[in-house]
Amino acid sequence: MSKHDTPIDTHPADVHRRRLLQRAAAGLTGAALGGALGPLGPFASVAAHAQSASNRLRIGYQKYGNFVVLKARGTLEKRLASQGVTVQWLEFPAGPQLLEGLNAGAVDVGTVGETPPIFAQAGGVDFVYIGSEPSAPQGEAIVVPHDSPIRSVAQLRGKKVALNKGSNVHFLLVQALQKAGLAYTDIQPVYLTPADARAAFVRGSVDAWVIWDPYLATIERQGNARTLAYGDGLVRNTQYYVAARKFAAAQPQVLHTLLKEVNGIDGWAHDNIPEVAALLSPLVGLDTATLEVALKRTGYGVQPITDATLAYQQQIADTFSALKLIPGKLTVADARWKTG
Numbered sequence: 414m415s416k417h418d419t420p421i422d423t424h425p426a427d428v429h430r431r432r433l434l435q436r437a438a439a440g441l442t443g444a445a446l447g448g449a450l451g452p453l454g455p456f457a458s459v460a461a462h463a464q465s466a467s468n469r470l471r472i473g474y475q476k477y478g479n480f481v482v483l484k485a486r487g488t489l490e491k492r493l494a495s496q497g498v499t500v501q502w503l504e505f506p507a508g509p510q511l512l513e514g515l516n517a518g519a520v521d522v523g524t525v526g527e528t529p530p531i532f533a534q535a536g537g538v539d540f541v542y543i544g545s546e547p548s549a550p551q552g553e554a555i556v557v558p559h560d561s562p563i564r565s566v567a568q569l570r571g572k573k574v575a576l577n578k579g580s581n582v583h584f585l586l587v588q589a590l591q592k593a594g595l596a597y598t599d600i601q602p603v604y605l606t607p608a609d610a611r612a613a614f615v616r617g618s619v620d621a622w623v624i625w626d627p628y629l630a631t632i633e634r635q636g637n638a639r640t641l642a643y644g645d646g647l648v649r650n651t652q653y654y655v656a657a658r659k660f661a662a663a664q665p666q667v668l669h670t671l672l673k674e675v676n677g678i679d680g681w682a683h684d685n686i687p688e689v690a691a692l693l694s695p696l697v698g699l700d701t702a703t704l705e706v707a708l709k710r711t712g713y714g715v716q717p718i719t720d721a722t723l724a725y726q727q728q729i730a731d732t733f734s735a736l737k738l739i740p741g742k743l744t745v746a747d748a749r750w751k752t753g
Contacts, residue, residue: 468497468498468499469498469499469500469501470493470498470499470500470501470521470522470664470667470671471501471503471519471520471521471522472484472500472501472502472503472520472521472522472523472671473503473504473505473511473514473515473520473522473523473524474502474503474504474505474511474523474524475504475505475506475507475508475511475524476504476506476696476697477626477627477693477697477707478524478652478711479524479546479675479678479679479682479713480502480524480675481693481696481697482678482682482689482692482693483674483675483678484502485692485693485696486678488674488677488678489670489671489674492670492674493667493670493671496666496667496670498667503519503520505523506606506607506608507529507577507580507606507607508523508525508526508528508529508530508579508580508581509529509532509533509577509578509579509580511523511525511529512525512529512530512532512533512538512540512655513533513538515533515538515540515655515657516533516536516537516538516539516540518657520657521656521657521660521664522543522654522655522656522657522660522668522671523654523655523656524652524653524654524655525581525652525653525655526580526581526582526625526650526651526652526653527581527584527648527649527650527651527652527653527725527726527729528579528580528581528582528583528584528729528733529579529580529581530542530653530655530726530748531579531726531729531730531733531739531743531745532578532579532733532739533579534730534743534745534747534748535730535733535739535740535741535743539657539658539659540655540656540657540658540748541655541656541658541661541748541749541750541751542653542654542655542718542722542723542726542748542749542750543654543655543656543661543668543672543718543750544653544654544672544675544715544716544717544718545651545652545653545654545715545716545717545718545722546651546652546653546679546711546712546713546714546715546716547651547712547713547714547716548649548650548651548712549644549649549650549651549652549710549711549712550643550644550645550646550647550648550649550650551643551644551645551650551710552625552626552629552644552650552707552710552711552712553581553582553585553623553624553625553626553629553643553644553648553650554585554623554624554629554640554641554642554643554644555569555574555585555586555589555621555622555623555640555641555642556614556621556622556623556624556629556632556633556638556639556640556641557620557621557622557638557639557641558614558617558637558638558639559636559637559638559639561620561621561639563620563621563641564641565593565641566589566590566592566593566595566641566642567593567594567595569590569593569595569599569600569620569621569641570595570599570600571599571600571601572600572601572620572621573600573601573603573618573619573620573621574586574600574601574602574603574619574620574621574622574623575603575604575605575610575613575614575619575621575622575623576602576603576604576605576610576622576623576624577604577605577606577607577610578602578604580625581625581648581650582623582624582625583623583733583738584648584729584732584733585623585642585644585647585648585650586602586623587732587733587736588647588648588732589641589642589647592647597736603619607624607628610622610624611624611628611632614632614637614638615637621641622638625650626706626707626710626711627697627699627703627704627707629707630703630704630706630707630710631699631703633706634702634703634706649725651712651722651725652712654671654672654675654715655748656668656750661750665752672715673715675715676714676715679713679714679715680713680714682708682713683713683714686705686708686709687701687705689704689708690702690704690705690708718749718750723745723746723749726745727743727744727745727746730742730743730745731743
């Protein structure tokens with residue numbers, strides 16, 4: 414969530430963790446461009462300590478979504494206790510940073526959008542896709558200030574567009590520009606985290622913002638934004654479950670248990686959106702009405718990784734490779750989970 418929307422943690426451990434994540438985020442951006450992630454950096458001591466704990470599942474999550482609901486309900490801990498496994502939750506500001514944590518050995522499994530895994534794989538992160546959620550194309554969009562003279566994507570030529578580099582909305586922007594007859598080089602991309610992008614958007618430092626829920630629902634409901642294009646007809650906006658390859662090979666049963674529990678939470682959430690909104694509200698610092706808007710645009714239910722899934726991801730990889738935003742060609746199927 415944006416720092417404008419959530420309470421600020423003041424506990425020393427929380428402050429220290431936030432600083433580590435911020436440093437890791439900076440490391441990922443440079444590494445993705447260079448073709449390989451750098452050393453473990455701030456995660457080194459965490460990784461070294463955690464590698465000896467084979468009876469622990471470390472889950473990377475973002476401050477919104479089904480993992481937050483799963484964490485709040487505590488059902489996974491009960492299920493895994495019978496396998497002698499404890500659960501540790503690690504919060505990340507976005508998918509790219511979460512995958513950096515996985516690369517550093519500090520995370521075993523996490524959930525991210527469709528584009529972060531492409532940048533991560535290109536950067537040498539050794540992970541596998543273990544499942545996905547149904548597509549949710551209305552959960553992300555390109556927005557402009559409500560009083561902006563820009564009325565179409567085509568009018569973004571020469572304009573400053575804010576986005577989180579390597580996030581799911583990066584592919585949405587590329588696709589929307591192409592449909593409007595523009596090249597990526599026709600705009601001025603401004604790479605910012607959601608919190609910084611929101612600040613820039615509000616003060617008018619950028620002309621447009623490409624963003625996902627619940628940030629999207631927040632800016633829409635506050636009346637500060639007008640939507641130029643949702644993901645419909647452009648992208649799927651799929652959420653993926655990813656795991657460190659070594660962990661997936663060593664602990665497949667733990668992952669199967671996790672996915673089964675997530676699927677159960679998804680089924681409950683789909684049928685109880687007001688209750689989910691009420692559960693999430695104090696955790697993410699947003700009102701229930703805003704959360705209900707975002708939750709109604711979310712996909713529910715864990716799905717297996719299929720050939721069609723990988724083909725779609727390959728399309729994203731080829732797109733970014735052609736734009737030279739990732740180094741060289743990428744074979745997405747190399748990150749497929751082989752469960753035996």
